[in-house]
Structure formats: C-alpha cells, structure tokens
Amino acid sequence: MNTDRTMNTNATDDRTRFPDPVYKDTVLAPLFDHARDDHAEGFRRIDRAHLVMLEKTGILQRDVAGRIARALVEIDETVDPAQLEYTGEVEDYFFLREAELKARVGADTGGRLHTARSRNDIDHTLFKMALKARLAALLDEARALLSAMIDTAEREAETLIVAYTHGQPAQPTTFGHYLGAAIEVLIRDIERLEAAHAVADLSSMGAAAITTSGFPVDRALVAELLGFGAPQRNSYSCIAAVDYTTGAYAAVELLFLHLGRLIQDFQVWSSFEVAQIYVPNAFVQISSIMPQKRNPVPIEHMRHLSSQAMGKARMMKDIMHNTPFTDMNDSEGESQQAGYGAFETGSRVLRLLAAFVPALKINPDRVAANIDRACITITELADTLVRHEGLSFRQAHEIAAATAKAVVAEGASLSAGFTPFAAAFREATDRETTMDEAGFAEAVSPEYFVAVRDRFGGPAPVAMAEAITAYRAVLSRFEDTARARHAQETRAAEALDAAFNALTEAC
Template sequence: MADMNPRLSDTSKFPDPVYKETVLRPLFDGAKNHHVDGFRRIDRAHLVMLVETGILDKDLATKIAGALEAIDKEIDPSALVYTGEVEDFFFLIEKELKARIGVDIAGRLHTARSRNDIDHTLFKLGLKERIDALMERARKLLGAMIDAADRHKSTLIVAYTHGQPAQPTTFGHYLSAAIEILIRDMERFAEARRIVDLSPMGAAAITTSGFPIDRARVAQLLGFSAPLRNSYSCIASVDYTTSTYSAIELMFLHLGRLIQDFQFWTSFEVGQIYVPNALVQISSIMPQKRNPVPIEHMRHLASQTFGRARTVLDVMHNTPFTDMNDSEGETQGMGYEAFASASRVLDLLAALISQISIDPERVDQNIRRSCITITELADSLVRIEGLSFREAHEIAAATAKSVVAAKGSLTDDGFEPFLKAFEALTGRKPTVDLAKFKEIVSPEHFVAVRARFGGPAPEPMGEALKSYRDRLAAFEEQARKAAEKEAAAAAELQEKFTALMGAR
C-alpha cells in the first residue's frame, strides 16, 4: 500500500519545541535586547509615509498610531518571555495591534513592506548607532595620540627592526606612524558608515511594491542619507555588514601591533617606556615586580575584537546572493560583541598613551650599547670626506664592530677605531676631528639632520602634527553633521507621529 500524502497526514503544530528553544527563542531575545527602538521607529516612519502618500486614510492611521503608543507604554520588552505563540518580535507587535484595534485596521500598517526590508533596516540602524559610538572613542584615542606625539616630538627613543635596535628617533615620530594608520582606519569606518547609511525600506520582499510608496521619505524620517537604489540589493547585498566588520578587523589588527610594541618596550630588558603606578599591578608573591597588565588586556581584547569581526565575515562567505538568515539576527548580535570589546580597547589605549612616559636613562643606555647612530657616521663621511657610500659604510662597520667588541659606547670610545678604519681604507687622515665625530654620532644630531618630509626632525614633525589635528577636526565636523541629521530626523518623526495621534 502506498504511503499517505504527508501533507494530508501532518498534524504537527508550529513551533516544534526544539526549534522553539534552539532558534526562535534566541532570535526573539536578540530582537527585544537590541532592536526594540528600531522597530518602533520603522513602524512610525512607515505609518507617516503611508498617510502622506494617500495609501492609508488618516483616521485609520490615527487608530494605528494610538495603538502603537499604547504598546510602547504598556509593554516592557525586557520583561517579555518567549512563549511560541507568535513567530518573532515583529509578529508580537502585530498581535498586540490586532488586540487593540482589530485585524482589519492593524493589518494595514504592513502595507507595502516585508520583514525582509524591515530586518535589514533594523540592522543598519543598529550598526549606525554602534559605528558612531565607536568612532567617538576612536576620535578620543586619536586626540590622545596627537597630544602625546606633540609632547614627545623631541623625546628620543630606540627604534627597532626585526626585534633589534636599529636607529634613534623620537617617540613623537613613532606615534605619528601609528596616528596615520589610525586615520586611515577611521576613513575606512567612514566609508563603511556611508554604505550603512542607505535605507532598505520600501524594497519590501524583493522588488518594491505596486503601491505609490515614497522610499526617500521613509529614509529621511529614519535618519538615513537616502534609500539604497536597487531593491534586490536592499535585501541581498550585505556589504553593509562586511564593510563594517572589515573596518573593525583592520583597525584592531593594526592597533594590536602598536600594543605589542608597548609590551616589548616595557620589558625589564628594554625599559624605554615607563608605565605609571595607576596602570601597574604588583605580583602576589614577588613584590619587586611591576606588571603593566593593562597592556596585556588590550592585546588580548584587540585579538578578540579582530576574531569576532573575522567570524562575521566568515559567516558571510559562500552564502547565496539573496535575503538569508546567515546575515541576520544572531549574526548581527554576535557582531555587536566585537563593538563591545573594541570600545574597551580604545578607551584603555587612550588612557595608557596619555599617561606613559619615556625613561631617558634607559634610552641613553640602549643607544650607547647598540651603536645605532652609526648610519649617520657613514652618511656624514660621504658628505664631508667625499667618499662613496660603500666606502663610508665599510669604515662605519669596522668602527661599530670595535666598539661593540670592547663593550663601549660609540660617542666615548669610537673615535680611535674610526681613525684606524678610515686610514686603513683611504690611506689618509680624515678632516673629521674628535668634536665633530661626537656631534655626528650623537642621537640628537641623527634626528636633527633627518629633516626630510616625514622625518623626525622638528620641521617635518611640526607639519605632520598640524595635518593630524586638521584631520581630527574634519572627523569631528563630520560626526557633528551626522548627529545633527539624526537628531533632526528623530524630531521630525516624533512631530509627524504625534500629529497623527491628534488627527480626527
């Protein structure tokens, strides 16, 4: 006997209890925790647009507006417990509307929209808010870094390559390199926000609607800069998510490298950074140890942030180019954790950079022990003695080798080895005397003569610091304009919605 048609024999009821607990409840809890305000704004903006375009009668809209207002006042989302009576938070609101004003009137709010365009609009509203908050912290960090670079524009440090002492520079010059990367990272965030700031509302399920909706009006009321043009793109192109988390991933990859340097430079063996007591913990058993553990916390939090952002991108990989759950509720909620840890890193790093200082004695010791000004000796011999760079380099190398072997310092112990190496190679005495030699190999001279564009000398550093402050001011102005636009949109939406509630 043939099996019965399963469609005819299926007596199960939605939702399956396992599906309810493993999928529907977490999604409902995510919506009530993260997106209640977004739902509220979308409902109100869509309602205003329906009235303004003549799609919905004002008297009916007034009843819907009153019911939405009552729901806001009577229901505490944080106290809601998912029961399975409705599929998700969207249907809960619709159920409450029906209970207050009836099925016919309540159902009219959903004219010309879908959960597809609603969901992507919710996620964009949530991301814009988080991007703006994170960028405020990034601007504070940038300001702290610029101020520190200005304070330390003449403070000598040892610069390392491949983990070894390389050349002297200034802490301000080093920080300036990190500043420029942070500025580029913030520009990537600004571009990501521009992508996020395009409204999907009005795309409905995929292809917009036969109703004469005004997509630009809804975008304006929700604080978006414009509607995203292609309606398929509104529900399929999750590049607003990937661009945001790519920007997070890169920013914290780059900041992690800076943090790792700080960890190395605070080690006992290097010790060129001094961390104040307020940011140091003492060992529970070894009272002599000063542990700058905030740097370790920043390092692992930056890595966590990077990893969380990368995970969001991995979830998007090889997904179909359509509306799909992979990019939605739980993935968005998971991504918000990246913003949370990112905020902690930015706050702590700004505090650390504002308070650390350079230990000049340790820097001087390390410069003396490592002969790192020897490059300038070679350069100066080319300019003063007319040698080729390769000849000058050979003399400088022989000088450094002798000083290091004797465990001396280039300034105090390098002149005699220099004379010997110079005469051996050229067959004559140099015009450089002891006083000139000491000037040439001093770290102060090394920095001062590197006055080219981008160098550590005072003039290029002054120009650089001004450009950084100008860029910070531009970021601040950009944020101010965005905040004003958002505030104006919120005020207009409230005004139009209030007017609907008063209409008769």
C-alpha cells in the same frame, strides 16, 4: 515565513503543531530575545516612519492612520519589551507587535500598517540602524584615542627612543615620530570605519520582499525620518547585498589588528631588559608572591582584547562567506547579534588605550644606554662621511662598520670612538680624516641623527611640527563629520516625532 499553519486539531503530539518545542527553544526564543534586546527601538521607529509615509502618500486615509498611530502609542506605553518572554504564541517579535496592534484596532485596520513592506526590508533596515549606532560610538572612541595620541606625539616630539627593525635596535628616533606612524594608521582605520558607516547609512525600507511595491511609496521620506542619508537604490540589493555588514566588520577587524601591533611594542618596550618606557603605578599590578615585580597588566588585557575584537569581526565575514546572493538567515538576527560583541570588546580597548598612551613616559637613561651600546647612530656617521669627506656611501659604510666593530669589541662608547674611527678611515682611504673629535662626537650623537632628518615625514622638529598640524586637521575633519551625523539623526528624530504626533491627533 508564514504565520498561517495547518493544524491537526485531532492530534495530541505537540510536534504536529508549530512551533516544535525544540525549534522554539533553540531558534525562535533566542531570535525573539535578540530582537527584543537589540532592536525594540528600531521596530518602534520603523512602524512610525512607515505609517507617516503611508498617510502622506495617500496609501492610507488619515483617520485610519490616526487610529493606528494612537494604538502604537498605547503599545509603547503599556508593553515593556524588557519584560517580554517568548511563548511560541506568535512566530517572532514582529508578529507580536502586529498582534498587539490588531488587538487594539482590529485585524483589518491593524493589518494595514504592513502595506508595501516586508520583514525583509524591515530586518535589513533594523540591522543597519543598529550597526550605524555601533559604528558611530566606535568612531567616537577612535577619535578620542586619535586625539590622545596626537597630544602625546606633540608632547614627546623631541623625546629620543630606540627604533627597532626585525626585533633589533636599528636607529634613534623620537617617541613622537613613532606615535606619528601609529596615528597615520589609525587615521586610515577611521576612514575605513567612516566608509563602512556611509554604506550602512542607506535605508532598505521600501524594497519590501525583493522588488519594491505597486503602491506609490516614498522611500526617500522613510529614509529621512529614520535618520538615513538616502534610500539604497536597487531593491534586490537592499535585501541581498550584505556588504554593509562585511564592510563594517572588515574595518573593525583591521582597526584592532593594527592596534594590536602597537600594543605588542608596548609589551616589549616595558620589559625589564628593554625598559624603554615607564608605565606609571596606576597601570601596574604587583605579584602575589614576588614583591619586586611591576606587572603592566593592562597591556596584556589590551592585547588579548584586541585579538578578541578582531576575531569576532572576522567571524562575521566568515559567516557571510559562500552564502547565496539573496535574503538569508545567515546574515540576519543571530549573526548580527553575535557580531555586536566585536564592538563591545573593541570599545574596552579604545578607552583603555586612550588613557594608557598619555600616561606613558620614556626612560631616558635606558634609551641613552641602549643607543650607545647598540651603535645605532652609525648610519649617520656614514652619511656624514659622504657629505663632508666626498666618499661613496659604500666606502663610508665600510668605515662606519669597522668603527662600530672596534668599539663593541673594546666595550667602549661610540661617542668616544674617534681613535678607532680615524684608524679605519686611514686604512680605507690612505689619508687622514678632516673630522676632529668634536665633529665625530656630533656625527654619532642621537640628537644630531634626528636633527638632520628634517625631510618630509622625518623626526626632526620642523617635520614633526608640520605632521602634528596635519594630524590635527584630519581630526578636525572627523569631528565635523561626527557633528553632521549627530545633527542628521537629531533632525530625523524631531521630524518623525512631529509627523507621527500629528497623526495621533487625526480624527
């Protein structure tokens, strides 16, 4: 956009002047507010880093750079972005800062700060800075959840639960083993967030409008001073390729899609009929009319907030769909600001879930009753018959099925079902089983079921201990990455402050 407008000074109709009042209220003012609220600090840092680069490359003389630097300091000291309201006197927040600069050092000197840059590369750099900060914060909270889940999985590594398939009781496993499955998904979601951060960690500054500049700019220096890992290589890509946005929101969308499935299980498991988990009173609300009810309402909030975060993230991808491969407002101010809501809502889910999971307790009596009633250890009876009686699995499966059917029909416990088992075995094989009552009881016990599943990835203690060790190693790697990221940002801030402050002391 151009700030030079053709004005009809004889006209009295406001609609002949820029900006049109409706355009001002519906577009320019909201954009100004978003820039002021979300990107004021980014503008400040970009101005300073670009100025340092202009001086160091000789594009600006040191005394000119010094005058601009001192004026920028004065602007920061006297202009509070939070107090600014859009009046329409300038087009946007960028031009307001430029106007403030020119008012202090004159139009000629003030205009030199914009040498070799455009609002195109400024905007995408601003958006990347804001997105990086939000991704880093979300990653901090995702790691905290991961840590809480690993600790809980280790604590509950031998705590029996009913595992479900197709909504029906299927096999016994442990709560720790179940959480291990969710932990592995969360690890992959964190890896996707880290990959998205790496794409956003490439600076667009120096691309200018599209094709860089004829001036000898140092793009790597600006990237370093702003805390980026490197400049993005292709200058057209810097202002057209918004995969730093779509990639980030795709990762956010998947994170909360996956967490929503976990939360849904907690909703079912906490129901009166299932009652596999006990939610402590700190996470329970009572009914206003039914005093007997314990409502684990936080689960519902986590579920719908996960859906909201997922929906807001998906919206960002939809906004980018079928837009031209160029610099477009579709990917800029208002869209970026709309997407930030996904991070705000998602943060609430992560923090609540990280507190909720460690507080959960398994109800052992209800688990034992459900295991027994549903005969879900019967698969191991078939497996045991294959190993110890030399039967084919299909024949063993038929004997186990007949045993379960008889036990259910009698309303008896599977652990006490040796007599119908022996009869089913005799009918299927024309011989007696070598298994005695004690061996049968062990074969259909949930503890034995878990203990013999000591393969890689299984729920048995040795396999679970190995998994927990592996999960902690991945968490440690994530934490190392976060520390390195923080150190990079700190070094950049210190380097920028030192270089800029040196300019303010220039003659």
